[in-house]
Amino acid sequence: MSAEHLIIDHISIEFDSPKGKFKALDNVNLKIRRGEFVSLIGHSGCGKSTVLNIVAGLLQSTEGGVVLEGKEVNEPGPERAVVFQNHSLLPWLTAYENVELAVKQVFKGRKSRKEMREWIEHNLRLVHMEHAMYKKPSEISGGMKQRVGIARALAMEPTVLLMDEPFGALDALTRSHLQDSLMEIQRDLKNTVIMITHDVDEAVLLSDRIVMMTNGPAATIGEVLDVDLPRPRYRLELADDVHYNHLRAEVLRFLHERHSKTDVQSNSEVKQAAKTEEKKGAGADRKAA
């Protein structure tokens, strides 16, 4: 297969709003290699989720398109599994049944009942959820729900794994556990991953490349940063690593100097989102200090 595994080809999107057309994305262009881990980072409301949803096929771009392995993407499908920000498990099904729903759909006719069962259990084991397989989402913690969401996505054997702030709602400790699990899984499975994040450390720790987006409206890719840290990466060792800290600083500089949220204020639609960002920005500053 060619190096061009996933191509996001000059996509733009306009939403209909009461005040006319609203151009959220303008000419976003990105080529992703097989097995690459790419993070999308940018201020709230700039259009990261929109990019991801277009790749997932949940939204249609107005101009341009997405090509996966030579085929244009125009509807959602399990080969582009999504881990949603708020887990999106079916609340009336157990963890096992949630994964089962996906496995039955994707491997219908290809795996026997026994194989399916093993595959479901295998994926739950990957995210260390084997002990709570038969619990409902309401009976497990937020981090565990997110794990099940990841297991469900992995169980679809996706070509591309799309994650929209998968750990955004979790506390720092749970988050770092899940990041470690994700790195392990990624090392073994070598999926292509696009992950949205607000967390600079997370982006640098996990990614091969960090795609930084400019502020909306008409957001586009501002800068792409290669993260050439050797793997496996260990967060404690990296904490004192000069290169790591340099990369971190690059991202922070992009977010806070060149594209600080003051540019955004003109767009009333983003104001609401900017409020949340203030909090997150403050958090990032604290870490930077």
Added chain:
Amino acid sequence: MMARVAQSLKNIEWIAPWMRLFKGENPKEQLNAIIRGIGVPVLAFVVFLWIWDASASRVETSLGTVPGPSQVWHQAQGLWDEHVAEREKADAFYLRQEERNAKKLAKNPDAETKWRDYHGRPTYIDQIFTSLYTVFAGFVLAVAIAVPIGILCGLSPTMYTAINPLIQIFKPVSPLAWLPIVTMVVSAVYVSDDPLFEKSFVNSAITVTLCCMWPTLVNTIVGVSGLDKDLINVSQVLRLPWFTKVRKVVLPFAVPMIFTGMRLSLGVGWMVLIAAEMLAQNPGLGKFVWDEFQNGSSNSLGRIMVAVLTIGFIGFILDRIMLSVQKAVSWDKSSVVR
């Protein structure tokens, strides 16, 4: 399984303290809870009986004074005794018939035996069961119509805009208005030499359906259209076929709302049934009330009051049953269902 049953029983508030009491959990507190749960309503009921008793004797009607609680109780016993007597008659009838047939066969093993059903007067208890049977038939039909239409409307805004005006127009129509139409249509359409159901039964059941399908329909629409955007996205990413999506995602999501609607529907259906039976002359509680009213004996008012209380009590029981079902099927255990 047992644990699950126990769990759903626990959700019924007035059983919970009893269950805890049997388990020996803090008996004093449980007794308090029971007194609060049962003692207070009982006291209120006693006060009600007293006011009824005091005021009833002051009203003089053409059929005598309005009966108080004790007369009504007396009538209730009378109705029960009639029922028992009627059953004994029926048993005796069948016994005689069997003996006769046995004798015939003893004489001549090839003899043809006759078997006749007993056709006695329907007793009050029979009428209660006829009413229950009718309301269930109407209710089941209503649910069978309302839930699929509700799902379609909830999923498709176009369907919703198409059907919503019809719902709004037909929802407030009284059973008394439906009944003549239903009667005419049924007698025109439902023609067979050996009908499976009585026409009067079909009339009442369909009238019940027409009046009680609306809450289920509206609640199903609301439930389905409230489906989480994320869950829709999940089913899209999985490329679930339409029917699987409905079965695995939409329906379970809407089930709590659907059952809320069904509970309202059953309540409406039971209320409407009595009126429908009165007019359709379907043998049930409604007809009983009507007949007693036409009868105009000195017992009539008392018997009608027995019927009123029976109707109320059965309505209450039906509602409790539906409430328990509603709680059992609700996946959102944090929501308060009452």
